[in-house]
Amino acid sequence: xxxxxxxxxxxxxxxxxxxxxxxxxxxxxxxxxxxxxxxxxxxxxxxxxxxxxxxxxxxxxxxxxxxxxxxxxxxxxxxxxxxxxxxxxxxxxxxxxxxxxxxxxxxxxxxxxxxxxxxxxxxxxxxxxxxxxxxxxxxxxxxxxxxxxxxxx
Numbered sequence: 001x002x003x004x005x006x007x008x009x010x011x012x013x014x015x016x017x018x019x020x021x022x023x024x025x026x027x028x029x030x031x032x033x034x035x036x037x038x039x040x041x042x043x044x045x046x047x048x049x050x051x052x053x054x055x056x057x058x059x060x061x062x063x064x065x066x067x068x069x070x071x072x073x074x075x076x077x078x079x080x081x082x083x084x085x086x087x088x089x090x091x092x093x094x095x096x097x098x099x100x101x102x103x104x105x106x107x108x109x110x111x112x113x114x115x116x117x118x119x120x121x122x123x124x125x126x127x128x129x130x131x132x133x134x135x136x137x138x139x140x141x142x143x144x145x146x147x148x149x150x151x152x153x
Contacts, residue, residue: 073099
């Protein structure tokens with residue numbers, strides 16, 4: 001590139017535009033050569049490659065948006081792998097369905113664990129003190145059981 005001494009804003013803008021165009025052309029040539037797309041291969045294969053690349057980029061962006069939406073909804077980000085990331089409308093519907101299923105499964109597991117086993121003695125029925133003999137009454141009020149009394153004899 002020849003050296004210029006730009007003295008006005010317009011001349012500086014023109015010089016910058018020329019430099020930007022040169023760098024963009026060089027970068028494009030470098031990318032095309034790295035991906036082994038020869039210039040004489042025809043427009044169809046280039047277009048197909050560019051379309052595929054754009055599709056992959058859009059999919060990555062949609063997957064990132066899905067991870068953000070999962071985090072906003074309080075769901076694990078790892079669930080993004082189970083979502084379709086090709087279409088934004090399909091993603092929204094799948095997110096709603098996934099959230100409902102996840103919350104339902106968590107609630108079912110919480111309910112199951114809360115049911116669990118009852119602690120020992122929590123459901124014991126205490127007999128009516130009026131129907132007990134004196135020995136049974138004093139044994140129960142002392143906290144002993146019949147088995148403990150039988151072992152003491």
